[in-house]
Amino acid sequence: MTKLHLAEMDEIAARHPEIFHRSFWSRFRVPLIVLGAVLYGVYCWWFFAVGAVLANANWSLAGTYLADWVSYEVRPEIRMDGHGTMQIVYPRFSPLGDNPNPDWLVAERETVTRTIETPAAARPAAPKSTTSFMAPGAALGGSAAAATGAPATETRSEEVVIRAEIAMGRSTHIEVLPGEVTVQHGGESLRATMSDGKVVPETEPLPRWAVQKRPGEKIILSFGMAGWAEIDATEVSIRKRFLGWANFIFDTRSPFFGRPAADVFALIAWGERIDPQRSNLSLAWNNILYNSEWQHLDVWTKLLQTIVMAFVGTVLATLVAFPLAFVAARNITRNRFFNQLTKRFFDFQRSVDMLIWALFFTRAFGPGPLAGISAIFFTDTGTLGKLYSEALENIDDKQREGVKSVGAPSVAVQRFGVLPQVLPVFASQALYFWESNTRSATIIGAVGAGGIGLKLWEAMRTNSDWENVAYMVVLILIVVFIFDGISNALRSRLIGRSHH
Structure with missing residues (x-):
């Protein structure tokens, strides 16, 4: 290796000073x-107050919402009736059906006889009085109570609850007595009494899983994934959580509800007809499609609408953007006015977001898939037109000049000199937009443009049907995954690569 002398190094530095004396930017660019x-x-971090947002975030609420996606709740309410007894009431559309009797809620019952005052409106009207000639002014034929105005009474026997015990989990139990609640959770206990319209905890301080905002108000109990409960002055509300989606196949009105899978298959295969007018298989399929809690048929129909919206909108945008791109390309159309006019038209269409176009067309056409198709069509026409025109402006002119040299007309020059270069790119971009619009169609559907997006938004607005939200999200993900695979395979074939 030859060593340079100092004089030779000085000579090189004099001829190429930029090598040895770099600028400030060159030396400190990376730091x-x-x-x-x-x-x-x-x-x-400061401008958006990220620290304060994270500190004030309700993470437990976020965890509850996440749990709601993959679970359901059974919601019995234990009400105090004011006579030292209780009643257990379930919501009208309970996941357990019309006659719930879960094994995790044990109730002690007894029959009591009560004397109840009957309201005057409920008593039969007394017959018209007749006047006796023997005693003027005396009324005959009416009861003594009617004559004196005394209230009538009625004796009734009814079954009531005197004690209830709820097993929320292995280490979580709630015992409810008239006017008294005892809770055991995680090795800790809480006892509270309800009287004079107030809830008074007798355990101080409250455990970390119990919250009472003000003295006398209800106490909220949080048991994590097991559920939660509320102790109010007149009732105890239980929210017991179970993993899974309740009644996903058959709802509570179906004759197949609550039956084991083996019984259902046996009924469908060789059982006697439940409905004389149709087979058990037809009845089961009808019950699945028209499941009142999950609405499978309506959800699948809306999902198909979303797919059609994305496909039709993308196809129309491709058909319009394709010829306009040739007008916008400067090397194809040698007219600056038409070039700029077409490009500004593309800018106008794509500068307005698809969601805004969806709001506009929903107002114009009303809610429905037509508004969604129009929004996708307008937005993608501008974007695809810009991409197509740029691809045309970057083609290799040698191929086009070769076709021109044989005297081919202008149409033939574009057909054989231009299209073979750009057609795979055009098709690849159209396929990508078709895949992307499947997701976008869900978003614009939420503003009234039809499809599954609107149904998804309706389920989210209830703030209680999060399992239905999860169901629709899973369906959308499956469709996107399928279309992504199809799109990738087709694009790989179009650009000449084998799909792995």
Whole structure:
């Protein structure tokens, strides 16, 4: 290896000073970029108050919402009736059906006889009085109570609850007596009494899983994935959580509800007809499609609408953007006015977001798939037109000049000199937009443009049907995964690569 002398190094430095004397930017470029990124991150943290947002976030509520996606609740209410007894009431559409009797809620019952005052409106009207000539002014034929105005009474026997015990989990139990509740959870206990319209905890301080905002108000009990409960002055509300989606196949009105899978298969295969007018298989399929809690047929129909919206909107946008791109390309159409006019038209269409177009067309056409198709069509026409025109402007002119040299007309020049270069790119971009629009159609559906997006938004607005939200999200993900695979396979074939 030859060593350079000092004089030779000075000579090289004199001829190429930029090598030995780099500028300030060249020497400190990387540290300055890193410092700028750090300062920008700090600024964003301060400007958007990220720390305060994270500190004030209700993470337990977020966890509850997440649990609601993959579970359901059974919601019995134990009500105090004011006579030292209780009643257990379930919601009208309980996941357990019309006659719930879960094994995790044990109730002690007894029959009591009560004397109840009958309201005057409920008593039979007394017959018209007749006047006796023997005693003027005396009324005959009416009861003594009617004559004196005394209230009538009625004796009734009814079954009431005197004690209830709820097993929320292995270490969580709630015992409810008239006017008294005792809770055991995680090795800790809480006792509270209800009287004079107030809830008074007798355990101080309250365990970490119990919250009472003000003295005398209800106490909220949180048991994690097992569920939660509320102790109010007149009732105890239980929310016991179970993993899974309740009644996903058959709802509570179906004759197949609550039957084991083996019994259902036996009924469908060789059992006697439940409905004389149709087979058990037809009845079961009808019950699945028209499940009142999950609405499978309606959800699948809306999902198909979303797919059709994405497909039709993308196809129309491709058909319109394709010829307009040739007008916008400067090397194809040698007219600056038409080039700029078409490009500004593309800018106008794509500068307005698809969601805004959806709101506009929903107002114009009313809610439905037509508004969604129009929104996708307008937005994608502008975006695809820009991409197609740029692809045309970057083609290799040698192929086009070769076709021109043989005297081919202009149409033939575009057909054989231009299209073979850009057609795979055009088709690949159209396929990508078709896949992307399947997701976008869900979002614009939420503003009234039809499809599964609107149904998804309706389920989210209830703030209680999160399992239905999860169901629709899973369906959307499956469709997107399938279309992504199809799109990737077709694009790989179009650009000449084998699909792995």
